[in-house]
Amino acid sequence: MTRRNWKALQPSSLRHAFELCKDHARERLNKSVEGIAEDMGLADHWVLYKYLQKGSMPANLIRPYELACGIDFVTRYLAASNGRLLVQIATGRKLAHADIVELHEHFAMALKLLTEYYAKPGDPSAALAALTTHMEHVAWHRQNVAQHINPQLDLQP
Numbered sequence: 001m002t003r004r005n006w007k008a009l010q011p012s013s014l015r016h017a018f019e020l021c022k023d024h025a026r027e028r029l030n031k032s033v034e035g036i037a038e039d040m041g042l043a044d045h046w047v048l049y050k051y052l053q054k055g056s057m058p059a060n061l062i063r064p065y066e067l068a069c070g071i072d073f074v075t076r077y078l079a080a081s082n083g084r085l086l087v088q089i090a091t092g093r094k095l096a097h098a099d100i101v102e103l104h105e106h107f108a109m110a111l112k113l114l115t116e117y118y119a120k121p122g123d124p125s126a127a128l129a130a131l132t133t134h135m136e137h138v139a140w141h142r143q144n145v146a147q148h149i150n151p152q153l154d155l156q157p
Contacts, residue, residue, distance in 0.1 A: 003027075006071060008106065010080070010129035015055030017077035021069035022052060029070050039068035080132060087139040092147030103137050110134040 006024055011017035025031040033052070037045035040061060048065075051057040057065060057074075066072045079086045110130040117127040 007102075008109070008130075008133050009073070010132050011073045011077040012125050012129070013055070014074070014077055014081075015052075017073040018052050018055060018057070018065075020073040021066060021071055024071040024073075025069040031068070036065070036068045040064040085132065085135055085139065087136055087143060090140055090144035090147045092144060092150060095144075099141075103141060106130070106134040106137050 004023075004027070006028070009020060011020055022033065022036065025036050031039070033048055034045040037048040040048070041064065042048055042061075051061070062074050066074055076086055110127075110133070113127040113130045117124055
């Protein structure tokens with residue numbers, strides 16, 4: 001079984017975003033739904049199951065849910081569904097060779113899916129997800145170059 005590239009995934013619906021967060025917590029952090037609910041401070045894990053089943057959650061629980069899961073798919077989906085693009089704040093750090101390779105991979109995938117879509121129009125979700133991922137990475141690199149003259153501390157865990 002191949003590992004998922006979590007950076008390249010884009011949720012297609014709010015419910016899908018909740019599922020991706022839950023899957024990330026299970027695969028990367030080895031957390032069950034009960035563990036996520038405990039980290040969120042919920043008294044009963046069945047409440048979290050209800051939120052996941054319905055694909056809805058009170059807004060004040062979204063951030064604790066994402067922190068417990070270790071990824072922010074719900075926030076990304078909410079922004080994208082409103083026509084917005086989220087870019088992680090760049091710190092002006094020096095790049096590793098892998099950063100450029102990763103940027104190239106995202107561009108190649110977006111170009112491939114875009115070409116396939118225009119050759120045979122169908123479901124645009126894969127092309128849209130790849131283009132969104134590529135735009136996020138390019139925007140991050142743009143900001144990182146701008147920040148490079150005044151680098152910040154890299155405080156991300």
